[in-house]
């Protein structure tokens with residue numbers, strides 16, 4: 001697949017103490033792709049997302065998004081620039097409605113400051129309304145608007161996974177990073193999440209997909225990056241990656 005490089009990672013490394021979680025990593029995500037990132041547990045997939053999203057500081061190597069180096073950019077600014085992500089463990093807030101949870105995704109996009117929000121100035125009221133509209137639109141896009149007023153604790157785990165994706169969409173991203181969006185889901189719900197991923201990609205959003213379900217990865221992804229011990233061991237189309245002896249041996253002993 002050729003086209004504009006939306007995300008370019010070069011020489012990226014990160015270690016925790018002496019443990020090298022991401023090591024000298026190079027890869028590119030082309031605008032419009034669904035790019036899979038796979039690898040055994042502990043391979044560094046979540047760490048990679050944390051570095052790209054700005055949750056962890058990227059001090060070695062470069063992360064370029066839409067041509068701009070973002071290594072030192074705070075996480076909320078990266079959301080502003082068009083990145084959004086979901087978390088490996090469901091992170092919906094109890095005590096809030098589904099809609100309010102999705103509105104959190106708009107946060108980085110709202111301009112009114114804290115004081116304005118407290119004083120309920122016209123600008124902040126307008127922005128809250130706009131955020132509500134955008135959150136509602138994101139839920140509707142994924143066929144979940146019926147859940148809007150439900151409490152976050154009151155929906156199924158599978159619905160929660162889709163609501164989390166809606167929250168990422170509410171930021172109106174160009175790149176979405178999904179960290180194991182089907183983990184723990186029954187088969188029927190997996191198909192639903194797969195349809196959601198296809199839909200956002202059809203809407204023009206580039207997707208980075210960390211996923212253990214190989215059938216899903218192989219059927220959804222244009223291109224797959226395989227990590228092991230933080231390093232790239234293979235990269236390419238589903239067929240090539242599946243047959244790569246390095247990949248086969250990395251997965252020996254894993255039930256994937």
Ligand SMILES: Nc1ncnc2c1ncn2[C@@H]1O[C@H](COP(=O)(O)OP(=O)(O)O)[C@@H](O)[C@H]1O
Pocket residue numbers: 016019020021039040041042043044045046047048
């Ligand atoms: N906050 C942390 N502190 C120390 N070690 C960590 C931390 N986060 C991840 N690791 C280690 O880094 C490696 C990569 O972890 P992770 O990125 O979560 O892998 P994956 O998502 O591919 O399963 C693992 O060895 C893990 O134990």
Ligand SMILES: [Mg+2]
Pocket residue numbers: 045046047088
């Ligand atoms: Mg992980």
